[in-house]
Amino acid sequence: MATHHRSYNYQASMPFAREPLKTIYVGQRLLTTILMVPFWVLYYAILPRSYRPRPSWSLKQIVAVNFMRRIYKVTERAGVTWGTRDPDALCDNATLKETRFEWVDPLPEELRTGIVVDQQVPFKRVGSFVWPKQKPAEIPDCSPPGDSNTSDIVLLDRSDIEADAGRVPIIGIFLHGGGYCHMSAHETSGPSRIPRRLMQDKAFTEIHAVEYRLLQHAPFPAAVQDAAAVYAHIVRRHQRKPSSTKSASSNGSNSVSNDLDKNTEMSEKQDFLTVDFDPAAAKNRKDNKDIRDRVAQAARLKGCKIFLIGDSAGGNLVLALARWIRDEGILPAPDGLLLLSPSCDPAHAFPESPSSYVPRPHASTDYLVDTPEPRALLQRTFLGHNPLETMHSPYVSPASMRVLRAFFGDAFAESVEDLTIRQLDAAEIDRLRTMASAPSTPIAETPSWSRSPTPALDGAPLERSPTSLARPIIASPRGLSLFTDFPRACIVLGDAERLEREVMKLVGAMERDGVDVRTVWVEDGVHDVLQMAWWDERVRDRVWASIEEWVREVGEN
Numbered sequence: 036m037a038t039h040h041r042s043y044n045y046q047a048s049m050p051f052a053r054e055p056l057k058t059i060y061v062g063q064r065l066l067t068t069i070l071m072v073p074f075w076v077l078y079y080a081i082l083p084r085s086y087r088p089r090p091s092w093s094l095k096q097i098v099a100v101n102f103m104r105r106i107y108k109v110t111e112r113a114g115v116t117w118g119t120r121d122p123d124a125l126c127d128n129a130t131l132k133e134t135r136f137e138w139v140d141p142l143p144e145e146l147r148t149g150i151v152v153d154q155q156v157p158f159k160r161v162g163s164f165v166w167p168k169q170k171p172a173e174i175p176d177c178s179p180p181g182d183s184n185t186s187d188i189v190l191l192d193r194s195d196i197e198a199d200a201g202r203v204p205i206i207g208i209f210l211h212g213g214g215y216c217h218m219s220a221h222e223t224s225g226p227s228r229i230p231r232r233l234m235q236d237k238a239f240t241e242i243h244a245v246e247y248r249l250l251q252h253a254p255f256p257a258a259v260q261d262a263a264a265v266y267a268h269i270v271r272r273h274q275r276k277p278s279s280t281k282s283a284s285s286n287g288s289n290s291v292s293n294d295l296d297k298n299t300e301m302s303e304k305q306d307f308l309t310v311d312f313d314p315a316a317a318k319n320r321k322d323n324k325d326i327r328d329r330v331a332q333a334a335r336l337k338g339c340k341i342f343l344i345g346d347s348a349g350g351n352l353v354l355a356l357a358r359w360i361r362d363e364g365i366l367p368a369p370d371g372l373l374l375l376s377p378s379c380d381p382a383h384a385f386p387e388s389p390s391s392y393v394p395r396p397h398a399s400t401d402y403l404v405d406t407p408e409p410r411a412l413l414q415r416t417f418l419g420h421n422p423l424e425t426m427h428s429p430y431v432s433p434a435s436m437r438v439l440r441a442f443f444g445d446a447f448a449e450s451v452e453d454l455t456i457r458q459l460d461a462a463e464i465d466r467l468r469t470m471a472s473a474p475s476t477p478i479a480e481t482p483s484w485s486r487s488p489t490p491a492l493d494g495a496p497l498e499r500s501p502t503s504l505a506r507p508i509i510a511s512p513r514g515l516s517l518f519t520d521f522p523r524a525c526i527v528l529g530d531a532e533r534l535e536r537e538v539m540k541l542v543g544a545m546e547r548d549g550v551d552v553r554t555v556w557v558e559d560g561v562h563d564v565l566q567m568a569w570w571d572e573r574v575r576d577r578v579w580a581s582i583e584e585w586v587r588e589v590g591e592n
C-alpha cells in the first residue's frame with residue numbers, strides 16, 4: 036500500500052514528474068495546502084452561507100473539497116500514484132480482517148475472443164479480495180485446477196443446492212476507481228468503503244474486489260482481461276448442470292477413470308458455455324436470435340445473480356466488461372450494473388482540435404481537476420501500443436461525442452449537452468483552452484483519425500470482427516446499437532461533479548437503447564462521494580438506501 040515514486044513513460048514530458056522538481060513541487064504544494072486550511076475556515080465562517088460553493092456544505096466539506104483539489108493537481112502534474120499494490124503479489128489471509136484473498140485463473144482459452152485478445156498483453160491470474168472473510172455456506176467451493184475428483188463432488192453438492200434454490204446468492208464484482216493509476220482492491224484502500232457498506236447492509240452475499248492491472252503494469256485491454264477472468268470464474272462456480280448430464284461419474288480411484296472424469300468435466304463446462312456454438316459463424320450473422328437463445332439458456336443455468344459495481348474509472352471498466360460480454364455472446368449477461376460517478380468519456384482529453392477543448396462543468400465545486408496535458412499522457416499510457424483511435428472505441432469512451440454521433444447522429448449528441456458549461460467564467464474557459472493547446476502535448480499533433488471520416492455504424496462491414504483492436508471502429512457487432520441488451524443499471528452521480536455532463540450523456544444513450552436505468556442524484560455531491568472518508572452522512576445514507584432498494588428489486592426478479 037505504499038505511495039509509488041517510480042517514473043513511468045508517460046511522465047517523460049512532464050517537468051514536475053522528474054526529480055528534483057518533483058519533490059520540491061510536491062512538498063511546496065502540500066505545505067501551502069496545509070497553510071490554506073485555517074484561511075478557508077475563517078473565510079467561509081465569516082461569509083454568509085450563500086457564498087459557499089454549495090450553501091448546504093459544512094465548513095468541513097468545503098475544506099475537504101479544496102484540500103483534495105489541490106492535492107489532485109499535484110498528483111496529476113507530478114505523476115504521483117497512491118494507494119497502489121502489486122497485482123502479482125500474494126496477500127496473506129492472516130493480515131486481512133474483512134476479506135479473504137483468492138487467486139483466479141487466467142481467462143480460459145475458449146473465452147479469449149474479441150477485444151480482450153492482444154498479442155502484447157498476456158492473460159494472467161488475477162488476485163481478488165473477497166468479502167466477507169468467512170465464505171458463506173451457500174457459496175460453492177471452487178474446483179482446484181486439475182483435481183477432477185474434488186470438483187466432481189462439488190458438482191454433486193451443487194445440484195443439491197439447486198434442488199432447494201429459492202433464493203440464489205447475490206454476487207458483486209467490484210472494480211475500484213482511481214483513474215486506472217491509483218488505489219487497489221485491498222480492504223484498506225479508500226474505494227473499499229463501497230463493498231464494506233454494501234456488505235454491512237447485507238445487500239450482497241459476497242463481493243469480489245478485483246486487483247486488476249493498472250496502467251503502470253499493462254495497457255488496455257489488461258484491466259478488461261482481469262475483470263473478465265473473475266466474471267468467468269464466478270459464472271462457472273455457480274453454474275448449474277443441465278439435467279441431462281447429471282449422471283457424471285464420481286469415480287476417481289485410478290488414473291484412467293481420473294482422465295475420463297476430467298474429460299467429462301471439461302465437456303460439461305464447454306457445453307454450458309459453448310454448446311453448438313461457433314463464435315466465428317455467429318459473428319457473421321445479421322440476426323441475433325442464435326446468440327440470444329444460447330445466452331438465455333446459459334442465464335437459466337446461472338445459479339446466482341451477478342452485479343458489476345464500479346466507481347469512477349472502475350465504472351468505465353464495468354461498462355467495458357459488460358460490452359465485451361454482450362459483444363462476444365459466450366457468457367451469460369450480468370444482472371445489473373452499479374455505476375458510481377462512472378468515467379465514461381476519457382476521450383475528453385483528446386479534443387478533435389485544441390480549440391475545441393471544452394472544460395468539464397462544476398470547476399468550483401468539485402475536487403477533480405481538468406488538467407488536459409497530464410490526463411492525455413495518462414490516457415496515452417493506458418492505451419500503450421494500441422493506436423490512438425482506440426481512445427474513441429466504445430470500449431474506452433462509450434459516452435464521447437464521437438461515439439454518440441456515430442450511433443445516434445449529431446442531433447442526439449448535441450441535445451444531451453447540458454448548459455452548465457456556459458456558466459463557467461470566460462477566464463477559466465480560456466485558461467483551459469490554452470493549456471489544452473500547449474505545443475508540448477500530444478493533443479497538438481494531428482491525430483490520424485481526424486483525417487478520415489467518422490466510420491458510420493451501418494457502413495461498417497460486419498464480416499470483419501468489429502471489436503478488433505487492430506482497426507478499431509465505432510460500431511457494435513451484429514448491428515446492435517450502443518447499449519442494446521445491456522443489463523439494468525443504477526447510475527449514481529453528484530450534481531456538483533465534473534463528470535455530470537458525460538454521465539448524463541451515458542444515461543441518455545442507455546435509455547435510448549432501451550436499458551432500464553435508475554438514476555440516483557447525490558444532492559450537492561462531488562465526484563464519487565461514496566468512497567470519500569466522510570461526507571454529509573444524511574445525504575450519503577439516502578444514496579445508499581436508493582442503491583440497496585434497486586439491488587433488492589433486481590435481485591428478486
Ligand SMILES: *[C@@H]1O[C@H](CO)[C@@H](O)[C@H](O)[C@H]1NC(C)=O
Pocket residue numbers: 125126127128135136137138168170
Ligand atoms: C485465503 O483463504 C481462503 C479461504 O478462506 C482460501 O481459499 C485462499 O486460498 C487463502 N489465500 C491464501 C493466499 O492463502
Ligand SMILES: *[C@@H]1O[C@H](CO)[C@@H](O)[C@H](O)[C@H]1NC(C)=O
Pocket residue numbers: 283284285286
Ligand atoms: C464407479 O465405477 C465402477 C466400476 O469401475 C462402477 O461399478 C460404479 O457404478 C461407479 N460408480 C459411480 C458412482 O459411477
Ligand SMILES: *[C@@H]1O[C@H](CO)[C@@H](O)[C@H](O)[C@H]1NC(C)=O
Pocket residue numbers: 181182183184185287288
Ligand atoms: C483425488 O485426487 C487426488 C489427486 O488429485 C488424490 O491424491 C486423491 O487420492 C483422490 N481422492 C480420491 C477419493 O480418489
